[in-house]
Amino acid sequence: MSAPPCRFSIVETDAPIELLPRDITAYRAGNCGVDYVHRIDSGVEGSELTLVALTHGNEICGANALLYLLEHDIRPVQGALTLVFANPAAYQNFDPQRPFASRCLDEDMNRSWQQACLDNPQTREAHRARELRPYIEAADSVLDLHSTSHAVAPMLIYPDNHRNRGFADRLDYPFPHLLYDLDSYHTGMLISHHERTAPAGASIVAECGQHFSHAATEQAIAVTLRFIAGHNMLDSAQVLPEWSHAPDHSAGHYRIDRVLAAETEQFRFIEPFKGFERFAKGELIAVDDQQLVAAPFDNCALIMPARVPVAGEEVVTLAEYLDRS
Ligand SMILES: [Zn+2]
Numbered sequence: 082m083s084a085p086p087c088r089f090s091i092v093e094t095d096a097p098i099e100l101l102p103r104d105i106t107a108y109r110a111g112n113c114g115v116d117y118v119h120r121i122d123s124g125v126e127g128s129e130l131t132l133v134a135l136t137h138g139n140e141i142c143g144a145n146a147l148l149y150l151l152e153h154d155i156r157p158v159q160g161a162l163t164l165v166f167a168n169p170a171a172y173q174n175f176d177p178q179r180p181f182a183s184r185c186l187d188e189d190m191n192r193s194w195q196q197a198c199l200d201n202p203q204t205r206e207a208h209r210a211r212e213l214r215p216y217i218e219a220a221d222s223v224l225d226l227h228s229t230s231h232a233v234a235p236m237l238i239y240p241d242n243h244r245n246r247g248f249a250d251r252l253d254y255p256f257p258h259l260l261y262d263l264d265s266y267h268t269g270m271l272i273s274h275h276e277r278t279a280p281a282g283a284s285i286v287a288e289c290g291q292h293f294s295h296a297a298t299e300q301a302i303a304v305t306l307r308f309i310a311g312h313n314m315l316d317s318a319q320v321l322p323e324w325s326h327a328p329d330h331s332a333g334h335y336r337i338d339r340v341l342a343a344e345t346e347q348f349r350f351i352e353p354f355k356g357f358e359r360f361a362k363g364e365l366i367a368v369d370d371q372q373l374v375a376a377p378f379d380n381c382a383l384i385m386p387a388r389v390p391v392a393g394e395e396v397v398t399l400a401e402y403l404d405r406s
Pocket of ligand 1: 137
């Protein structure tokens with residue numbers, strides 16, 4: 082059965098487009114035998130890190146961060162880096178008139194990392210995931226670089242355990258950390274596949290800011306270099322750039338509780354939320370046709386509310402803010 086077409090193809094952007102995708106065809110050949118995969122080996126024993134960009138084709142900051150590493154010839158002082166441009170075909174479809182359309186070709190690639198999809202791929206994303214699978218499973222740690230529709234704070238997202246949390250806290254990352262339970266959050270996420278198959282190091286998503294902003298690229302470079310440094314693999318002479326965003330009230334740890342889906346086309350938030358707004362239990366968040374949608378618990382934060390609610394599709398993630406004083 083073929084997958085439904087990508088659902089992000091019909092909406093225009095309310096986000097300014099400061100950056101366009103670059104021509105990355107010079108990096109197609111790579112050195113691993115798989116297109117758009119580059120391995121940079123120090124020749125010294127150490128950790129294997131896989132750095133992933135373009136899991137979502139229109140999230141260009143990740144590609145820019147990997148290009149920064151390649152163009153500045155940044156090499157690990159021990160271990161090896163593997164740089165993966167995950168969905169270059171979607172990236173190369175970018176149309177500034179329809180900038181959300183290039184998120185994917187057939188399906189969300191961050192839902193393709195499930196055994197059934199990998200064993201029997203039905204979409205272009207699932208085929209590509211199968212091709213990339215060895216580079217995820219062989220990695221001690223994986224960083225998957227993303228960006229957001231709204232201009233909200235950058236954030237890290239990772240399976241909730243001591244290993245990931247300890248590593249993320251050592252990054253000294255002054256923005257939200259979203260912790261999730263591997264068995265109850267989205268299936269098919271790339272870092273969840275890594276966490277299940279190679280649980281030695283860290284499995285982390287970095288959301289770096291608004292898709293088409295300069296700031297997201299600067300943030301992606303900053304978090305990528307810190308991720309490498311966090312594994313003692315970055316030359317100590319390398320200057321770490323400042324974060325491109327100022328920390329705000331949203332900083333701290335959150336536990337992802339659930340993902341809400343819109344029941345009807347009439348789903349509307351009571352205000353145009355952008356993310357990280359917090360609610361007490363029982364406070365109204367949205368109306369879905371005649372149904373009131375209220376916060377189901379205290380310190381309930383909205384994470385990545387949908388720009389355009391679609392019936393039957395996820396519309397917002399609810400997370401409990403944990404660092405309340
Ligand atoms: Zn993404």
